[in-house]
Amino acid sequence: MIIVSDTTPISELAKVELLDLLPQIFGKVVIPQGVFDELQTGQHPAASFVQNLAGLILYPSENNFMR
Template identity: 55%
Template sequence: MIVVSDTGPVTNLLQIERLNLLKELFQKIVIPTGVFAELSHIPEQRLALEELDWVEVKEAPQSELFNKLLGSLDRGEAEAIALAVDSKAELLLIDERKGRDVAADLGVRKTGTLGILIRAKEKGLLSSVKPEMDKLIKETHFRIHSELYQGILKLVNEE
């Protein structure tokens, strides 16, 4: 399974000390060089990523699609979406709404940090999603609408 990630999910999971969920769920993820560069601005994140043998850094295609995406998205998002399309990835990990909308328009299957937490609970890797969402909100300033928060708790039977 080819899984490409944008910066957001990796950063968020690193900050709540749940990056291991990506390996447990997907065995390997691919990040474009632009995403690696964004993640590398924080030395601790760079060191953590360099030690992981299940994270592959790959050059995104400098295609017409990529150039078009650069007009409306940041470089990391544009590279992640272009790489997902080019590599026919089964899944794109992305949190930002604009990028998610563009990916959906291109027919790219996607999920974000919250979807990863839900999958992890479904696979028995987490006993509860609520404390992880609370950590995201408190420690990473992750924004989640209260209706979505409650909807996720209902979905995973934690209401």
């Protein structure tokens, strides 16, 4: 199964150090490049987790795969 996520679920799971649950449950986690970029700003708690998250797939913001 594949899950598409925005910033909030990733951010909140990272804060409680449970971000690794997403790929364990869903296999692949798809996030738009814009979400990844937002998570990399400042001292975001998800920054290091997202960079190393197994099963993470980035889609360019201009990609219209969800239409």
